[in-house]
Amino acid sequence: MLSKKCKYAIHALVHMAKAPEEKFLIKDIAEACHIPKKFLEAILLDLKRAGILGSKQGKGGGYVLRRKPREVNLAEVVRLFDGAIAAVPCATYKYYESCDECEDEETCSIRFAFLEVRNATVEMLKKDTLDKLVKRELKLKSEKKR
Secondary structure, eight states, X not given: OOOHXXXXXXXXXXXXXXXXXXXXXXXXXXXXXXXXXXXXXXXXXXXHHTTSEEEEOSTTOEEEESSOGGGOBHHHHHHHHHOOOSSSGGGOSSSOOOOTTOSOGGGXXXXXXXXXXXXXXXXXXXXXXXXHHHHHHHHHHHHHHX
């Protein structure tokens, strides 16, 4: 399950991806996405440290996307805020840990089942970029109006 922080980060990024050339003020993103302002400040700083966002202080300042919306995928955002995507530590990619109860990892059918789930999940999340999420949202909203 995604953390609230991760979900808020995705909402903020999708909001920004709708106008990728604009500068966004924290208060405007918070209002548009229904995110507590203080919580959003921490999220945006994490995204800035990760190189997804840039910022400028002072008059005319705000947060901007540093990369194109098609270059930012959900796997990257989920890993940034929630860590491992796999359900068991021995099936993770960047956060690998051996399982205490496992006798032989090379023959563990549980590990291999969850490796397949992790691989499929990561592939799906990598395909879902900010650009695709914006397009999907617009499509779903237009279908709903019909």
